[in-house]
Amino acid sequence: MVIEFSKYQGLGNDFILIDNLHSTDPIITPQEASKMCDRHFGIGADGVIFALPGKEDTEYTMRIYNSDGSEPEMCGNGIRCLAKFIADLSGNTEVNKSYRIHTLAGVIIPKLTEDGNVRVDMGEPQLSPAQIPTTLNSQGDKVVDQSLEVGDRTWSVTAVSMGNPHCITFVEDSDRIDLEKIGPLFEHHSVFPQRTNTEFIQVVKSDYLKMRVWERGAGITLACGTGACATVVAGVLNNKCDRSCTVELPGGCLQIDWSAMDNRVYMTGPATEVFKGKYLTIAE
């Protein structure tokens, strides 16, 4: 089978985008997606994103597989890439055009802005342990500044869901964290029954944070949009940052605003097409 795809990236978090508008199910399996993501034997990407027909009152549905084949509920950088992809597919690149997109995390609304970026209404953060999900502080209403033993030390963590789970730790110097070693231990910790994404944050100023991420199902990536949103929520809950922050990631910066008016998180950043291609799947 030959699969036509487009490769996009948002701050170096890269995705294979597939036009799946003729079918309500992804045209490839999680195992095939994982092979396509392989950086040596495949196209190379952090995930595969499918543009499917809309459901209920939405125009499109987004499904995504991580590079390990698991299916997350949402992807912030990915939905900006999807917005550019569907604008290109439909030939409608009108500025201020927004799309209602059905995801496993609810309806998400990206909008193309005048400067070529995409601003996304990411919805409301979920804070209860059951929603994240985590067994940390399972009797309480939030998981803020909780002790968690990982590896050979105790960390102070805050857990936030942006549809997908995030475990955030504020540190003095984010560059000194051995992500390769500690990331998988957080991801697979028994207190996170659905695994977790893990962010290490250095507060540079109250409106400027530096972040490094270990993603569930993808490992170290250059950026994570839902992670940046969860980080600003965690920063506000810990009195460490303002509601509007620039979050610097290894791949570049995102602007995140957690609105006090409607409790929704807004993320603004770039998304760019890299190349198009045809991928040949070989039956085994």
Ligand SMILES: N[C@@H](CCC[C@H](N)C(=O)O)C(=O)O
């Ligand atoms: N890179 C993404 C998040 C992708 C999903 C994540 N790996 C998970 O399993 O939750 C983003 O930009 O949000």
